[in-house]
Amino acid sequence: MKTYLWAAATICVLGSDCGLARAADRPNVLFIAIDDLNHWVGHLGRHPQTKTPNIDRLARQGVTFTNAYCTAPACNPSRASLMSGQRPSTTGCYLNGQNWRPGISEDKLLNSQFARAGYRVYGAGKIYHGAADRGGEWTDYFPGKGTTRPHPDARDSGVGGIQFYPLANTDEEMPDYSVVSYGLAKLQEKSDQPFFLAIGLVKPHMPFSVPKKWFDMFPLDSIQLPPHRADDLDDVPPAGVKMAGPNGDHAQIVASGRWKEAVQAYLATIAFCDSQVGRLLDGLESSPQRDNTIVCLWSDHGWSLGEKSHWRKFALWEEPTRTVFVWKVPGLTQPGGVCGRTVDYTSIYPTLCELTHLPLPIHLDGRSLVPLLHDPQAAWNHPAITTHGFKNHTVRTADWRYIRYANGDEELYNEQVDPLEYVNLATNPEYATRKSELARWLPTVDAADLPGTGGNRAKRKPAE
Numbered sequence: 001m002k003t004y005l006w007a008a009a010t011i012c013v014l015g016s017d018c019g020l021a022r023a024a025d026r027p028n029v030l031f032i033a034i035d036d037l038n039h040w041v042g043h044l045g046r047h048p049q050t051k052t053p054n055i056d057r058l059a060r061q062g063v064t065f066t067n068a069y070c071t072a073p074a075c076n077p078s079r080a081s082l083m084s085g086q087r088p089s090t091t092g093c094y095l096n097g098q099n100w101r102p103g104i105s106e107d108k109l110l111n112s113q114f115a116r117a118g119y120r121v122y123g124a125g126k127i128y129h130g131a132a133d134r135g136g137e138w139t140d141y142f143p144g145k146g147t148t149r150p151h152p153d154a155r156d157s158g159v160g161g162i163q164f165y166p167l168a169n170t171d172e173e174m175p176d177y178s179v180v181s182y183g184l185a186k187l188q189e190k191s192d193q194p195f196f197l198a199i200g201l202v203k204p205h206m207p208f209s210v211p212k213k214w215f216d217m218f219p220l221d222s223i224q225l226p227p228h229r230a231d232d233l234d235d236v237p238p239a240g241v242k243m244a245g246p247n248g249d250h251a252q253i254v255a256s257g258r259w260k261e262a263v264q265a266y267l268a269t270i271a272f273c274d275s276q277v278g279r280l281l282d283g284l285e286s287s288p289q290r291d292n293t294i295v296c297l298w299s300d301h302g303w304s305l306g307e308k309s310h311w312r313k314f315a316l317w318e319e320p321t322r323t324v325f326v327w328k329v330p331g332l333t334q335p336g337g338v339c340g341r342t343v344d345y346t347s348i349y350p351t352l353c354e355l356t357h358l359p360l361p362i363h364l365d366g367r368s369l370v371p372l373l374h375d376p377q378a379a380w381n382h383p384a385i386t387t388h389g390f391k392n393h394t395v396r397t398a399d400w401r402y403i404r405y406a407n408g409d410e411e412l413y414n415e416q417v418d419p420l421e422y423v424n425l426a427t428n429p430e431y432a433t434r435k436s437e438l439a440r441w442l443p444t445v446d447a448a449d450l451p452g453t454g455g456n457r458a459k460r461k462p463a464e
């Protein structure tokens with residue numbers, strides 16, 4: 001049984017017919033989506049105080065990708081891209097306010113693929129952006145339910161647009177709790193058909209507000225701020241400074257004196273999220289499906305909390321683009337796998353197709369991670385590419401980050417010696433060749449914007 005999945009995948013590679021498996025023979029997929037979780041998980045080591053024992057446990061059981069990146073640093077375009085397998089530059093879905101439907105036909109979506117293959121396709125919580133925007137075909141969908149009320153100790157709702165405050169709720173009253181409970185029930189369902197079960201948790205998305213006990217785990221006077229330099233933007237070109245927006249959220253947070261409170265609240269909200277992931281993993285481990293279920297956990301993009309005087313996502317540096325990305329594939333992944341290859345989320349769709357013997361649609365932009373799941377040290381000569389707004393791209397290799405904005409502004413960072421991306425090397429003529437080598441990876445097509453520019457940060461459109 002242990003070798004079943006990998007043996008079947010090999011047959012699929014060697015043979016001509018990937019439709020060999022009957023639906024009943026295909027593995028299940030537990031697909032865990034986390035909203036706005038940056039790389040502050042224990043096993044990635046970016047913030048020393050974060051507490052994520054359950055996500056770290058999953059990482060120990062399978063393969064964690066330590067250089068994984070979103071294709072777009074915002075909910076809507078990241079998820080539309082991940083679920084369609086196409087880059088924002090292919091579809092024209094770049095920003096939160098855009099409707100992806102005119103650019104992506106629903107039959108292309110990952111959940112539709114599984115439905116056509118005979119899977120039970122269940123979803124709960126946030127998979128696509130927007131509560132009512134489910135996209136594609138689902139056997140059943142649970143939106144989640146719950147109520148929240150501020151704790152009497154909450155001072156207010158935060159600082160400007162950065163919202164954080166403890167709640168008087170119990171965990172059981174949180175919407176994510178009900179979403180996980182739905183998933184736990186589906187894991188127990190008896191059927192001859194395999195399942196694709198997508199569980200979308202909305203925390204740690206703002207407001208950073210969870211029951212107060214989670215705040216109490218992180219005493220305010222102990223909180224460490226993320227690394228930052230006040231002069232960091234001095235060598236960043238105008239298009240980058242515009243994305244950072246230092247005079248917005250950051251100026252307000254600094255003036256308020258409440259930077260540590262915001263960090264405390266984010267850590268608390270991450271810890272709550274992790275506990276819900278733990279409930280789900282416990283449920284899988286005690287279910288009859290444990291050894292026949294692929295687990296894929298991903299966060300939809302990163303988050304800045306003051307690095308480069310920037311807050312939120314909506315930018316192209318390491319903090320807003322780096323994600324948490326973990327796989328466990330029975331019979332294929334070995335426990336404790338750590339893969340440092342640069343990957344982005346165009347990889348998820350083709351990987352799941354290969355692992356479940358689904359046909360590979362021709363519209364996909366990415367490549368399968370199966371070789372890296374099998375051997376995390378395998379050769380991999382592909383960068384991760386992230387796009388924010390029309391024609392603003394970053395290329396991330398193991399050693400470099402290159403950013404090119406639509407107006408031609410550039411940044412270049414040496415990740416080996418400068419992992420916090422303090423020193424922009426782009427104007428140094430010594431690196432001209434390096435820049436042009438990296439630029440060869442930039443998307444060759446930049447699709448026009450899809451309709452709709454409202455929503456998050458639309459008023460501060462990325463550099464033209």
Ligand SMILES: [Ca+2]
Nearest residue numbers: 035036075300
């Ligand atoms: Ca998000």
Ligand SMILES: [Ca+2]
Nearest residue numbers: 232235422423
């Ligand atoms: Ca700098």
